Amino acid sequence: MPDASEPFAIATHQLRKCFDHFVALEGLSLQVPHACIFGLLGPNGAGKSTAIKMLTTLLDPTSGSATVAGFDIARQPVEVRRHIGYVPQMLSADGALTAIENLNLSARLQGLRGAERRARVKEALAFAGLEATASKLVRAYSGGMIRRLEIAQATLHNPQVLFLDEPTIGLDPIARRTVWERLEHLREKGTTILITTHDMEEADTLCDELAILHQGRLAVVGKPESLKAQVGENASLDDVFVHFSGVGLEQGGDYRGTRDSRDAIQRLG
């Protein structure tokens, strides 16, 4: 699946985003290899969601450039959208529709038609383990089932790159582990996955490589083991986070970020 002509699935160069006088992201330069799970960490307000929104073409960069799946986010946004999947932090499956209707809507908007669409929807239901409940309204689903459905929706068209914003926030440990298994399965198939997370266990278990953002700037990037070794012997990822972000795990964030996180937890819980 990876485009061999492109050395990286995601490459950003001096990516910057300002909202009036507020700099949300400053000079982000990253290279994400193909078929890996890449974690973007940082306290609330560090610029993780801004970075994801620019890479998924929801936000225009103020300056700098980026390519996703080989396409320029500013000059080829539609091509970028054809090659990515996105699972927002918020609850994005429509509760007033059934799982199969949600999948059909996503498939049709991705341009899948006829027999191909039906086959992909069937595969997606099997992937999400939702065949038995496919005709139930999503509002009757548990948080874990909804997240699995959302990942299935975002990967119906076999995207090269999948973005997930806090994919396991609000999920119980079993549901969280099931989501991890789905993501690992997608990585094995060759999908590049970029996730944001506050969960250090998740980052440690799942991510092949990590970047820590702090106040809109890239603080450090590397493999989890190498980052831990830089901080000290027996250092955990929590120590790495505190060391490079300069804040404790309970600090940081603003009203909106906290509200969004709590809303997601409430809906998924």
Place this chain on the structure above:
Amino acid sequence: MNRLLSYLNETFAVCDAEVRKLIRDPTELLSRAIQPVLWLAVFGQVFSQVRGIPTGNLRYLDFMAPGILAQSILFSAIFYGIAIIWERDLGIVHKLLVTPAHRSALIMGKAFAAGLRGLVQAAVVYLVAIALHVEIRWELMPILTVAAGVFVGSCIFSTFSLVIACIVKTRERFMGIGQVLTMPLFFASNAIYPLELMPGWLKVIAVCNPLTYLVDALRSGMIVGGTSVYALTTSFAVMLSVFTVLLLLAARLYPGLAR
């Protein structure tokens, strides 16, 4: 040709999802049906006795029935935008905007769903009108004219509502603006009195109000003896032009909801 098919496929995908939701929960449809019943059964019947508004050979109740049909379309469609703010808060808008679908197709799909909902409301108003002995035209062409008018009118006001939602972005602000807009749009139209009765300044506003053209088209199509001030082609040309402008504006503003 392929691009047109993709565009239509995207439009109908969104419309299909919206209609399914409407069928599952018709509460709003039923609650919106109460208002036209009150206007026709109470206001209309009382004002028919007053005979203060010159309506030619038509009974006042017959004259106002198309106006109340248009009003029910307006009042229902103008709050359509609140759903999109809800979808924004849930993250559904973000997910739709990350697909390669045309932005205007996403808007058009919602507008078409509002159009289909408008047709159901029209059926309710027809039933009330029949019960009140309003003289309805039952020929095929007039009925098709009314159906087309109701569909396009619903598309116009629901898209207008989406434009407002994209600008204000919160439910509280939207409800306030929605309430402020509906009554002026209704009273600055020919829904319950003819254009000739209006003072000059109000007539100027009424002529710029798309609701006036909707009511005018419905009046000749719905009622026996009803006449239109404008030619049907003029009314539909104005309405389709307004819808096109609003559709383009909404498609431009829609991505801003995810920022």
